[in-house]
Amino acid sequence: MSGRRVTVTRNPVPAAGAGTAGPLRPLGAVADAEPDGWAEPGELHLRSIVAGQLSLAGRTLAAVAGILLGVAVLPSLGEYAGIGAPGVWLVLCLVPPPLWALLAVTHLRRAERIERESVRAARDGG
Amino acid sequence: MTTAVVASLLGVAVVLLGSAAMSVVRPRRYATTLDFYVAARAVGPWRNGAAISSEYTSAVSCLSLAGLIALHGVPMLWYSVGATGGYVVVLILVVAPLRRSGTYTLSDFAQWRLGSPLVRRLVTGIVTVIGMIYLVAQLQAAGVVLRLVTGLPPWAGGVATAVAAVAVALTAGMGSVTGLQALQFWLKLLIFAGCALVLWSAWRWGMAAPPAAPAPSAGPHPVREHVLAGTGDPSPLGVLSVLVSCALGAMGLPHVIVRVYASPDGRSARRSVVAALAMLVAFYLLPPVYGVLGRVFAPGVPADAMVLVLPARMLPGPVGDALTGLLAAGAFAAFLATSCGVLVALGATLSPGTPRIARITRIGRFRGSVAGAALTALLLSWAAPHGSVILLVMLGFGLSAATLCPVLVLGIWWRGLSARGAAAGLVVGAGLIAALVAVEGLAPAALVARLGLPVRYPAPFVAPVAFLVMVAVSLATPGSVPPGVSRKLARMHIPEDLGEAGIDRSSHRPGRSSR
Incomplete structure (x- = not known):
């Protein structure tokens, strides 16, 4: 996984490929600011x-x-x-x-x- | 040994051994586990579409459907209409968002979207049941076909198919499986279309004479087929039951959903489903042709056997024998393609839950799950009572429509879906279907008749109930709506191009392939 921090809401999905993808967020949004931290x-x-x-x-x-x-x-x-x-x-x-x-x-x-x-x-x- | 037996054995052996050899001799080299699973996402829409169609056109589409059309006539023509229509619904509601979610199996999707291990376990259980139903149907049909054309005992066909499918699923990654399945689709289309053309021409040009007492051309045939959950019942409610199952259930078939992930992005996934649909449209023209021929030349033959009996009845002699061999080969291509797809999907679904033993890699656990699933299916296929396989498969569709469909549709489109709501809907949907099928199968007929419609036609009644339960419980438990819903919805719905225009997908591509 890239060095960027991503928000993991619960346990990562353990199966193939799924857990590795970080959630999407808009540029500039602070990852851990709030659950629905959308601009x-x-x-x-x-x-x-x-x-x-x-x-x-x-x-x-x-x-x-x-x-x-x-x-x-x-x-x-x-x-x-x-x-x-x-x-x-x-x-x-x-x-x-x-x-x-x-x-x-x-x-x-x-x-x-x-x-x-x-x-x-x-x-x-x- | 007659020529028909030799031709059939030859055809079946070529398909099974050729498929296994293709994947063993030329396994692609995969840099990572993920490449193994997803073919490194290099699969274009047409090839992926052919693979999807190949998995979808199983024993049911190739054999049982034509047999049912021959037995019951017009009402069964709807089945092929519904089977294709289900794919349009998949295209409309599921494909692109599911691909963009980046989850591989339905269990992954449930966990990612709802963040609940309980929902994940429920979905895994349901997917396993549907996968097993599918596998058992293929293996039973393989037994029926091989016994019919060669006289071998019924277990032989199941074992041959299971061994070849496991060999392909274990040695090949998704890439080789995709190529093989695409090839098998064209093989099936060519064989079934070619044989249909020859048989139809033989009929038209008077080379084949119908039996002395032809079946009545309209109305249900006197031979009674078993009915399960509305399938095989030519009444309007039976047809409605199958149409609802097909339209809503196709999206929950585990092997189909896994395929979506082999496309590089949401747009390509959508296009591959449209390509698959175009091919399915062509393929589903064939069962009615065989159905008409079967009505005229093989009245009263059991549904699963009808197509294979046809050439010998119409053209006794070497031509008929050769056609029987070809059709047997095409049927085994169908069994193998579907079994392989289901095994890969089941392996991926079950392997995360297998005990973590030291030194066993993820691929090792995947392979263990595949082998375990195949063995279980084989044992079940001997233990389960033999009916027409279309009944079993439609039961799988109905279960999917009443459980996985609501989770997928609400999960993709409604931000209010809560983990508790999803769990409640899954339990109610699966529980109701299981209870109704059990009552229909075990209770005396008089009681079933008195209990009324839902017992005999569960899907159209249970699917809306599952939707309602999911929505109502979600509204009542807003606290268990998972956090970050907006981000998840954005990820599913906002096209990949926006990576350049302000939405961060940096973890989307490199992140997943770096493991």
Whole structure:
């Protein structure tokens, strides 16, 4: 471990790799000053990025639930629409996979954008 | 010995011996213990993604799922939808923050985030149970497959898989295992897709004739499969149970979580999960194809055996024998990849708790834990009753959804989670699942029916309860919220780039590799 002092809140984690990493703190913050020794801008920055990621996560989760639900009601819808069993099979096999991939890629891009913007904001602010 | 037996033995031997040889002959040199565990974090998204997919596409995805689709039809198609959907949830909620936390196993995460040895022990216990369930399922499936294709006794397949998996896990570090698993994924995809193509074409072009009395094309098949915790039950609640287990449980699978750590940073970890998802999407197109073929050509065959019976039923003769051999090889690649991943994860989870005997290094303890876990799983796989392995694995998913999922999600996103809250939620979640499964398995059917839904479909009921208990107890015990929560959240959520822009990560990289 580097010579820098780090705050260890309890026993270090004894397993591989985990215990060796010191907690993160903003430059200039005194490590042992207080448990949550964050400078105000750091805390604001954290709150904004967590809020951004959470709202994105909420939206993507809603889409996941929507797809699962849609898939679950599809067979009965298919009966009404007269698609028939082979049609339902085809739709169930071929429609959700590309939707998952699309959802994942969209989420990845948005999450990375939130991070890029937060980095830019932090640099401008700092 | 028939050609089918020779082809199968050859295929299985090539996969098992080849994998073991690859890791023994070419073990990477690791400068430190950490390099051994984490492949020195040199694994790119695509390779790591292939390794993740390889561990995820276990015996269940390759064999049981197709078998269940053949038996029950449409309701089982949801399983493959849910299995992939679980990965999207992992991507959304867990991957990047978990990687940035810098913790290796789920137990490490619990200890780091909540600072409580009790929570760590609870998580270690649950992870061990899930890992064992997974291992037992792989070893049992290996026994079933090897007996089916060669006539060898059922213990032989389990022993062969366990020995090869231990050999790989003991000699190779995460780096070699990653390479091997990535290779096994492509091997599986190639074999299962190729055989599906050949069999489908044979059917389309009339080279294979369906049996005289084909199964009814719709509705549940008369053959009754055993049902466990909602899995294998084609009713809407059974499907819901499996979907909830898949969506929330994937994030708690120990072998998957350990994989995240092989990526160099949070962004790369996220990308490797997206890569894995792309590959899983391709792979999960296959079980329905085998399911349709199985419905037509092998009605009524037990779920785990259906895929391997198919070639001989459709194309009796040398072509069918060769395909059987190939599929057996692909199945063993699946058993081996998953067993290896679970063994490495279990070894890393259990080794810190093993007695510290002088002169035994950390790698020594890791290896001891791996060997111990494999032996225990082998004994359990003989002792446990044999059902379809998908039932076992889905039970693992359900347990994960009701215990590890709330700890991970609340731990990553909510600063109010207290150590007592987490412990209470874990105990309630695991206890309820265990109690309900025990009641379902042991109590008379009439009593189970009278007790109502949660007994038969535990996951969708217990997971929300565990979340609620965790939140309520945390709110009631603000005193046991660990200190330094803001710093921990910052570490999980603030991207690595900010190391240059004012956030100190000096201990983040050099610190971890300097040991």
